[in-house]
Amino acid sequence: MLRLWGIVVALWVAGMAQATPPFWENEWPDTNFDRTSVANWAEIISGGPGKDGIPALSDPDFVKVADKRGIAGPEPVIAVEIAGATPRAYPIRYLTWHEIVNDRIGGVPVAVTFCPLCNSALTFDRRVDGRELTFGVTGKLRFSDMVMYDRETQSWWQQAIGEAIVGELTGAELRQVPSWLESWEAFSARNPGGLVMAEPGYNRDYGRNPYRNYDSSKRPFLYSGDPPPHGIPALMRVVRVGDRAWPMDRLRQEQTIAEAGVTIDWRAGQASALDASTIARGRDVGSVRVRDEQGHDVPHDVMFAFAFDAFWPEGTWMLGR
Structure with a gap:
């Protein structure tokens, strides 16, 4: 490393x-x-x-x-x-x-x-x-x-x-x-x-994670910006909907959050693709589904906190406090 x-x-x-x-x-x-x-x-x-x-x-x-x-x-x-x-x-x-x-x-x-x-x-x-x-x-x-x-x-x-x-x-x-x-x-x-x-016809080691232990690093690769506010770790996952971001530790704790016109559900069972050297063995980071008040799926992203802060510096952090 x-x-x-x-x-x-x-x-x-x-x-x-x-x-x-x-x-x-x-x-x-x-x-x-x-x-x-x-x-x-x-x-x-x-x-x-x-x-x-x-x-x-x-x-x-x-x-x-x-x-x-x-x-x-x-x-x-x-x-x-x-x-x-x-x-x-x-x-x-x-x-x-x-x-x-x-x-x-x-x-x-x-x-x-x-x-x-x-x-x-x-x-x-x-x-x-x-x-x-x-x-x-x-x-x-x-x-x-x-x-x-x-x-x-x-x-x-x-x-x-x-x-x-x-x-x-x-x-x-x-x-x-x-x-x-x-x-x-x-x-x-x-x-x-x-x-x-289907598996592409390239000579790649599919299933291996070339970014082993990345999402537990202190700082992201090739990034020189300031860390996110509120003491949020740079590589914590956040759920971004528009210019709002919900930290994943809050989602994991509450599992269902309904606010700002959307309902966000978190469920265990998905391996991190950026943890263990083999993707299937990555730690459980859970899966997220975002729906509007009519139950329709809403475009969103599950990205790292530093990236949200970089592209939405005036964005809103949904901390639930």
């Missing part, structure tokens, strides 16, 4: 030195750097891999829930249930290595995303002003969060907020599709006729 930290710090320092438009322009000749919402280019740094060094997936294969083998019950999956379409599960054992899946569910083009460094798992509608986009991984980070890009305009997008921050589409926002992290056991029990993404 100490050796990994040394490599990370070296990459961070190198990235800070190179975070200037001329440097990025050499690497990204088709991106319009004259348009950006980023005030300080030093916020964008290299995470190590270059463009597409982490290969996003498109149009993956699926298998029936009943036919899926090799995934343990507590392993986390991203569940996407769109009305009129068969429910789908995207195992984090695959997203850890690919971070973006471009798919189509019931006629809706979606990007299912996972940023391990922020624990941010979000699903977006890939359509912007009538144009369908396809997303890849830039290899860049901002506030330790993945920077995506669209292949159509080469614009850069901030995964945590679903907004274009550099390029032709700067300022455009992706619509978030309701999805949630839960255990494979919970998804398969609720959706015995559902589908689960």
Whole structure:
């Protein structure tokens, strides 16, 4: 772990030195750097891999829930249930290595995303002003969060907020599709006729966690910002709905919270993807479901506290005191 930290710090320092438009322009000749919402280019740094060094997936294969083998019950999956379409599960054992899946569910083009460094798992509608986009991984980070890009305009997008921050589409926002992290056991029990993404045809050690012990670290990788307020640990999970965040320790204690127009339920049984070296053996961090007053699923994220504070510095912390 100490050796990994040394490599990370070296990459961070190198990235800070190179975070200037001329440097990025050499690497990204088709991106319009004259348009950006980023005030300080030093916020964008290299995470190590270059463009597409982490290969996003498109149009993956699926298998029936009943036919899926090799995934343990507590392993986390991203569940996407769109009305009129068969429910789908995207195992984090695959997203850890690919971070973006471009798919189509019931006629809706979606990007299912996972940023391990922020624990941010979000699903977006890939359509912007009538144009369908396809997303890849830039290899860049901002506030330790993945920077995506669209292949159509080469614009850069901030995964945590679903907004274009550099390029032709700067300022455009992706619509978030309701999805949630839960255990494979919970998804398969609720959706015995559902589908689960098949193992991609890449040479990856699927099921292994390359970020061992990350979510029990004192500080996040490649992040130099201040810690969150109220004494909340930087890597505590929080449930973000809009610009509000509920700390996970409160959710774990109360299990059901109804306030600010939503009901948040916490249930045990999901392994952390960022704890043990094998994802299935990660400690139980539980699963969260968020619904509105009519019982409809609400777009949300279960992210680390430092990331919420970085992207929503004026956000509201729902401490329940």
